Amino acid sequence: MPVFTLAHLSDIHLSPMPRAKRRDLLSKRAIGYVNWHRGRKYVHRREILDLLTRDMIDRNPDHIAVTGDLVNLGLPEEFLRAAEWLHHLGPPSQVTAIPGNHDAYVRLHPEAGTLHWQPFMEANPDGEALMPTPETRFPFVRRFGDVVIVALSSAIPTMPFIAAGKVGEAQRIHVAKALEDFGNQGLFRVLLIHHPPLRDQAGWHRGLRDAGKFTQVLKKFGAELILHGHNHAQTVYELDTATGTAVVVGVPSASEAVDGRVPSARYNEYGIERTDGGWRVEMVGRSVAASPEHVWECERRVLRAR
Ligand SMILES: [Fe+2]
Numbered sequence: 001m002p003v004f005t006l007a008h009l010s011d012i013h014l015s016p017m018p019r020a021k022r023r024d025l026l027s028k029r030a031i032g033y034v035n036w037h038r039g040r041k042y043v044h045r046r047e048i049l050d051l052l053t054r055d056m057i058d059r060n061p062d063h064i065a066v067t068g069d070l071v072n073l074g075l076p077e078e079f080l081r082a083a084e085w086l087h088h089l090g091p092p093s094q095v096t097a098i099p100g101n102h103d104a105y106v107r108l109h110p111e112a113g114t115l116h117w118q119p120f121m122e123a124n125p126d127g128e129a130l131m132p133t134p135e136t137r138f139p140f141v142r143r144f145g146d147v148v149i150v151a152l153s154s155a156i157p158t159m160p161f162i163a164a165g166k167v168g169e170a171q172r173i174h175v176a177k178a179l180e181d182f183g184n185q186g187l188f189r190v191l192l193i194h195h196p197p198l199r200d201q202a203g204w205h206r207g208l209r210d211a212g213k214f215t216q217v218l219k220k221f222g223a224e225l226i227l228h229g230h231n232h233a234q235t236v237y238e239l240d241t242a243t244g245t246a247v248v249v250g251v252p253s254a255s256e257a258v259d260g261r262v263p264s265a266r267y268n269e270y271g272i273e274r275t276d277g278g279w280r281v282e283m284v285g286r287s288v289a290a291s292p293e294h295v296w297e298c299e300r301r302v303l304r305a306r
Helices: 029-042 045-059 076-089 114-120 124-130 167-184 211-220
Strands: 003-011 061-067 096-097 138-146 147-151 188-192 227-229 235-241 244-250 264-275 279-291 294-304
Touching: 003 045, 045 076, 045 235, 045 264, 045 279, 045 294, 061 076, 061 188, 061 227, 076 096, 076 114, 096 188, 124 138, 124 147, 124 167, 147 167, 167 188, 167 211, 211 235, 244 294
Parallel strands: 003 061, 061 096, 147 188, 188 227, 227 244
Antiparallel strands: 003 264, 138 147, 235 244, 264 279, 279 294
């Protein structure tokens, strides 16, 4: 198999924010709306996102993974704009998306929300043949040769000031079976989840409520690469599992402005290659630097050599 390249970006927080109608703000959104206009809109800038995604598209990766928080307040108009943005990245066969907590900001009928992203959030034929998607839509599976993507939703509506997530028992059972089966078939298993999956990676207010149980699933059945967002920071952890080391990588937000206070916008590109004894994975980090704003290779690192 030639090198398979997978680009990963997250926490898009697409701007500008559409105008909200008064009735749309009779909820948790009212607080979020004020927060957005007081500060977040200066942090998540559209021109930064566009600069980064142009660079990513120019490099022509085999596939692009977007791990959630595409929108901010879950306004119906935001979901439409995010669907347009996804189509701009590439055709649904080359782009996989999962939701984050901001995409489940308030309880919405799916028709008004993430269903607009459905072509990007469903199995491909090869993935469906490996594991049929449950009625709850997650996890869904996409297969590209020897690389298989298992895409989860950890997005749940929560009270104001809470950004927690949950995998839930039903998804855990499906994920366990998927990881076991695909591991037995010698496939390279990539797991996509919005929230950081390991215990202690985020506190009670923002973390994965069942991180402990989910970590046990990962340890028992293994995975090769686990990609997440949510923390708006670049982190790499290694998790010992029954099938070897799982590498867990968090990526910063794709739209955070360069102002010295926050990690600047970044995406990672993974080159995945089969070796004699296993897999070689090289990560290339590309991020936005200031004055003049441009994208540069900020990191190159072999995450696993076999
Ligand atoms: Fe998030």
